[in-house]
Amino acid sequence: MKDIITLAHGSGGKLTHNLISELFHKYFSNDLLLESGDAAVFDIDKGRMAFTTDSYVITPIFFKGGNIGKLAVCGTVNDLAVSGAKPLYLSCGFILEEGFPVKELEEIVKSMAETALEAGVAIVTGDTKVVQKGGADRLFINTSGVGVIADGISYSPSKIQEGDKIIISGTMGDHGTAILLEREKFQVQSSIQSDCAPLSGMIDAVLKKFGSAVRVMRDPTRGGVATTLNELVKDRSIGIRISEDELPVKDEVKGICEMLGLEPLYMANEGKILLAVDSEVCEEILKIMKEHPYGRDAAVIGEAVKDYPGKVFMHTLTGGNRIIDMLVGDQLPRIC
């Protein structure tokens, strides 16, 4: 195989076929992919299905804690999992800039395969396009995914009731801060890395025991926890109150955000979930999450309340209440 991607790798001809057989089939090896013509074909039981898509344009494409490929698998797996689905199959579409090093592509594909294995999904169909030098910034990836939802499971923000507890599965803003540090090359020694992780295992552990006590789950990616919480209550008769002193934030993340005037509540996460749950079993759910490697820092950060319907507000450290709006503008472009 050549060392760099050429336009001919996107032609649909011989070099495309070589790339598929020598790279994609090598790492994504599974029967469905190997058989697939224009589409992957698989059996499915009667039931409910979840279907989702995300394109990834993050820069830089390699960062502490992951790369664009790992992120692309985690993101779509997590979108399915927070919908209550067991993620099954992913598609993968690459848009490559001419001249992209095959070695880097291989590293990305390899980590996609490893992450898919961990998440229990198979990458079964794909597509590769190449654009001329300057036509795209290195590499973009789209992953779409399908999963099945067990009988009786149905999560929706409309199920949130007064008194429900809001849980986050760990510290806020790790991903956004890690990417910021990669990009800006501050003279800061830091151990912060992206939290990028497939959460289907942890979610499954919660749902198995307390599926009926969960009202809704979301992954607070772009726009951060603040934006996701706002999405949950927008146009509803209920609001959410969070407590500033309960918000789990790593000291390093806090320090960097303070230095730069950023707010961890708006920083992107790629390995966290927010749950609204029945307060009666909240502690038990928290315990299950804390036992999981991706949920060790899980915490209750607030609850659903009748005050401020449709709004999110925060009880601050100084004792006041502050409205927390959705992200306006863009704190950090190309964060995922």
Added chain:
Amino acid sequence: MKDIITLAHGSGGKLTHNLISELFHKYFSNDLLLESGDAAVFDIDKGRMAFTTDSYVITPIFFKGGNIGKLAVCGTVNDLAVSGAKPLYLSCGFILEEGFPVKELEEIVKSMAETALEAGVAIVTGDTKVVQKGGADRLFINTSGVGVIADGISYSPSKIQEGDKIIISGTMGDHGTAILLEREKFQVQSSIQSDCAPLSGMIDAVLKKFGSAVRVMRDPTRGGVATTLNELVKDRSIGIRISEDELPVKDEVKGICEMLGLEPLYMANEGKILLAVDSEVCEEILKIMKEHPYGRDAAVIGEAVKDYPGKVFMHTLTGGNRIIDMLVGDQLPRIC
């Protein structure tokens, strides 16, 4: 809404939500999309499902006969349909360059909605990313899709038998030639337009009556008819012989290809299918296709033969036989 796309439209915050509600929901309106959180959820019967993905990076994004949005819906609908599936749901991921005119985006979204309606599919989940000026060439779209395959239907190149007829649903190379003319601004007056069309209706009409006589279907997009035919016989004990004098090509396309030293057999199509069918009902299948607006120029172009196993060869106008290989290199980058 602002006139141009800004980075903040891709932030996941307020402007992203505005774009979704004011543009995407306006045109793609359906219950699943409106309800969708992180994934669209729908009921499905027990059976077989097809799942496919394609990213579209065509330039220019508007061309005679369509635009990148129409193309993105047609391409994924057709990939599902040639797999024998009834296309049901599509996802749609936009990667936009900062500064992209909202007016043009609206035109693209509108034609996606129209094409989806014609094809009988719903766009149920989506994603929008924005990259800085120069980070992408205007607009890329990924569409993924799912469809269901009726009981007993199974198409595969391995089912092709000696004597089977090869049908094409119309003239070759219209899409590739139209894009070439748009791009190169030759001083040529031409009426050639892209054949970009959703073929699920025509395919359904064929399968309803002669589903069991069809061995395999493919849409000859990138790499053209030559590459697709090669994919059908690669590593098999059978070959395909096509006849040069049977190949349907518009005179204008032929003229332009001759002038530029290009070969319509390798030019991309976006509204054509190739079928291998039982010779006994070939004429009846052809009749059904010709009755359909997208199959008026359907023709038998060859047959499966035992000579040259694994190869495609062409009986030329001058009486010889010529091996037709897959496309090598890239005839025309960013054709889809």
